[in-house]
Amino acid sequence: MGFPTFAVASLAQAALVASVAQAQTVSVSVPSSAPTAAPTLSPSLWSLSLEQDRWTDWAGTSEPNQFLLNVLGNLEERSGETPWIRIGANSEDRTQFNPAVQFSQTVSNAPTAATPYPEAAAVVVGSEYYQIADHLPSGTNVVWGVNLLSDNLTASYLEAQAIHEAFTSSAMQDAGVTLQAIEIGNEPDLYPGKLNYTSANWNVSAYISQWTKLAKNITNAGFVTSGSGPKFFGPSFADVATTGFSPSGVVSGGLFTSKPGKLIKTYSQHHYQCGQGELLTDLVIKANVRSNLTIMEPGISVAQQQGIPYVLGETNSCFDHGAVNASNVAGAAIWALDYVLYGGSLGITRLFFHEGIGFKYNLIQPITLNISTINAAPLNPPLAPHVQPPYYGALVAAEAIGTSGHTTVTELSINDASVSGFAFYEKGVLKRAVLIDHTMFFSGSGATRTSKTISLSVSGTVQVKRLFIPSADATTGLVWGGQSFDTSSGLASGSVVTQSTSANNITLSETEIVLVTF
Numbered sequence: 034m035g036f037p038t039f040a041v042a043s044l045a046q047a048a049l050v051a052s053v054a055q056a057q058t059v060s061v062s063v064p065s066s067a068p069t070a071a072p073t074l075s076p077s078l079w080s081l082s083l084e085q086d087r088w089t090d091w092a093g094t095s096e097p098n099q100f101l102l103n104v105l106g107n108l109e110e111r112s113g114e115t116p117w118i119r120i121g122a123n124s125e126d127r128t129q130f131n132p133a134v135q136f137s138q139t140v141s142n143a144p145t146a147a148t149p150y151p152e153a154a155a156v157v158v159g160s161e162y163y164q165i166a167d168h169l170p171s172g173t174n175v176v177w178g179v180n181l182l183s184d185n186l187t188a189s190y191l192e193a194q195a196i197h198e199a200f201t202s203s204a205m206q207d208a209g210v211t212l213q214a215i216e217i218g219n220e221p222d223l224y225p226g227k228l229n230y231t232s233a234n235w236n237v238s239a240y241i242s243q244w245t246k247l248a249k250n251i252t253n254a255g256f257v258t259s260g261s262g263p264k265f266f267g268p269s270f271a272d273v274a275t276t277g278f279s280p281s282g283v284v285s286g287g288l289f290t291s292k293p294g295k296l297i298k299t300y301s302q303h304h305y306q307c308g309q310g311e312l313l314t315d316l317v318i319k320a321n322v323r324s325n326l327t328i329m330e331p332g333i334s335v336a337q338q339q340g341i342p343y344v345l346g347e348t349n350s351c352f353d354h355g356a357v358n359a360s361n362v363a364g365a366a367i368w369a370l371d372y373v374l375y376g377g378s379l380g381i382t383r384l385f386f387h388e389g390i391g392f393k394y395n396l397i398q399p400i401t402l403n404i405s406t407i408n409a410a411p412l413n414p415p416l417a418p419h420v421q422p423p424y425y426g427a428l429v430a431a432e433a434i435g436t437s438g439h440t441t442v443t444e445l446s447i448n449d450a451s452v453s454g455f456a457f458y459e460k461g462v463l464k465r466a467v468l469i470d471h472t473m474f475f476s477g478s479g480a481t482r483t484s485k486t487i488s489l490s491v492s493g494t495v496q497v498k499r500l501f502i503p504s505a506d507a508t509t510g511l512v513w514g515g516q517s518f519d520t521s522s523g524l525a526s527g528s529v530v531t532q533s534t535s536a537n538n539i540t541l542s543e544t545e546i547v548l549v550t551f
């Protein structure tokens with residue numbers, strides 16, 4: 034893979050700043066102290082979910098995957114905490130256990146142009162599959178899924194037992210990697226049509242009784258208990274309210290009242306904003322991000338009533354691994370950052386961005402790819418491990434949250450349909466703001482890239498750090514405050530560049546993100 038040189042990106046950035054002319058001014062009122070309702074942001078607000086059929090590629094078998102460690106380390110450096118990692122998803126419900134298998138064996142599906150990297154049809158995992166979580170960065174919190182779909186007590190028991198053994202091992206304790214939760218079943222609201230499930234034999238009551246049966250076995254075995262150690266994560270529904278499979282449906286159905294149900298300590302909901310064929314220009318619309326996340330409010334309230342955090346346990350832009358020219362391009366960094374920060378401002382505790390090997394919407398491609406993620410065309414030469422545009426959004430989020438451990442956030446009210454913003458407070462004191470321009474500037478459009486002047490209602494000089502995006506349709510060449518992460522190691526190249534400017538005169542270009550430090 035040829036990595037764009039830092040000098041080229043830097044020149045392009047200079048050219049962009051020079052071309053800026055005649056800007057429209059947008060006045061933004063910034064509360065100088067934190068509103069009382071401002072939620073506290075977890076330093077791992079932006080977390081990751083991994084498709085478990087190719088978990089060994091993420092973790093590395095004989096040795097850790099150094100590229101993955103480097104790119105997770107960049108995030109930890111900025112917020113003080115490495116992302117949580119949930120492992121499971123569709124392949125969680127296609128997994129069986131066999132102690133004779135060392136890591137895993139899969140029955141693969143054939144690649145197609147539409148789905149170059151399909152999930153495995155079946156997975157058998159074995160003795161060392163879970164143990165290699167000790168390759169993750171020290172301090173990583175893990176959530177692992179076990180099979181509910183096959184309604185096979187032996188499968189879920191053996192998986193939970195192997196997870197328990199791996200995470201109580203001295204190697205895992207030395208590695209500093211902690212199992213926070215076990216998830217039983219992925220998107221059980223979508224079971225009808227799979228195996229012998231139908232909409233006639235599967236409803237929320239059937240789900241609750243099947244979940245409770247498997248969970249009881251796992252709690253009786255001592256793998257999840259009311260003492261210290263892992264708890265349950267659920268219900269992990271795909272939709273916010275499929276008939277009965279809703280936050281109120283699980284409460285009225287009694288999911289949380291059984292002995293194991295009382296050990297569900299995280300309410301997990303899944304969400305994708307869009308599907309195949311999505312246009313980038315629809316994905317990034319500020320109003321679409323808001324309408325997609327405000328539908329979580331009933332669930333957030335239910336979780337608050339249960340006294341447990343609410344997370345998007347699996348999320349990303351467009352379902353089925355991302356949409357071509359929307360999920361994989363630089364404009365998706367604008368969407369992703371806005372989505373995560375808006376989610377945080379609503380009280381969503383963590384958003385686990387789903388990732389698979391070769392999926393279009395990934396932040397991280399942790400191993401060499403031999404066929405295109407877009408159309409399965411052979412890649413010659415192959416593409417070395419690399420980050421994709423939304424990763425840059427995660428760097429910005431991590432820096433905006435910072436290392437205080439008690440940063441609170443509020444969305445700024447901005448009377449402009451294509452500009453969003455968020456303010457960050459530590460001990461109630463205004464520290465930083467993020468400004469995001471949602472207007473997509475495309476390469477080759479022939480148009481001049483315009484900018485706006487953002488005038489914050491704060492006096493004095495601020496430091497501004499820019500996420501330079503070459504164009505909305507670019508797939509590489511983003512530069513975060515002078516630093517490129519399009520490197521073979523995933524570590525930064527270049528030195529940090531910031532600018533001093535007046536708080537009432539901040540230039541924001543089309544398809545740009547700025548971090549303001551007060």
Ligand SMILES: *[C@@H]1O[C@H](CO)[C@@H](O)[C@H](O)[C@H]1NC(C)=O
Binds near residue numbers: 130131185188189
């Ligand atoms: C139940 O699970 C075990 C362990 O994964 C597996 O060996 C067995 O084949 C499963 N039984 C059925 C009926 O699928």
Ligand SMILES: *[C@@H]1O[C@H](CO)[C@@H](O)[C@H](O)[C@H]1NC(C)=O
Binds near residue numbers: 251253
């Ligand atoms: C859990 O299920 C497994 C597999 O059927 C069984 O061997 C085990 O005894 C059960 N454990 C408990 C505590 O119910």
Ligand SMILES: *[C@@H]1O[C@H](CO)[C@@H](O)[C@H](O)[C@H]1NC(C)=O
Binds near residue numbers: 184229230235
């Ligand atoms: C599917 O079939 C299995 C056994 O064949 C049975 O145990 C299970 O309850 C059935 N599931 C549903 C949802 O009908």
Ligand SMILES: *[C@@H]1O[C@H](CO)[C@@H](O)[C@H](O)[C@H]1NC(C)=O
Binds near residue numbers: 236237238239277
């Ligand atoms: C689920 O289906 C069962 C069996 O058909 C029925 O008795 C029960 O009332 C249904 N529950 C809900 C919540 O619809």
Ligand SMILES: *[C@@H]1O[C@H](CO)[C@@H](O)[C@H](O)[C@H]1NC(C)=O
Binds near residue numbers: 328
């Ligand atoms: C979510 O956003 C997409 C566009 O990305 C839009 O088509 C869809 O209607 C939105 N959904 C909700 C619930 O607002």
Ligand SMILES: *[C@@H]1O[C@H](CO)[C@@H](O)[C@H](O)[C@H]1NC(C)=O
Binds near residue numbers: 358506
């Ligand atoms: C994606 O964008 C590329 C480059 O602009 C274009 O060649 C291709 O036809 C687009 N593909 C789809 C499916 O829109």
Ligand SMILES: *[C@@H]1O[C@H](CO)[C@@H](O)[C@H](O)[C@H]1NC(C)=O
Binds near residue numbers: 401
């Ligand atoms: C691409 O090929 C290399 C070399 O054979 C292999 O190590 C790697 O796993 C392949 N990548 C994928 C995604 O299968």
Ligand SMILES: *[C@@H]1O[C@H](CO)[C@@H](O)[C@H](O)[C@H]1NC(C)=O
Binds near residue numbers: 538
């Ligand atoms: C605002 O900033 C721009 C670009 O940095 C600069 O050219 C302009 O003179 C500034 N305007 C004022 C009123 O300070």
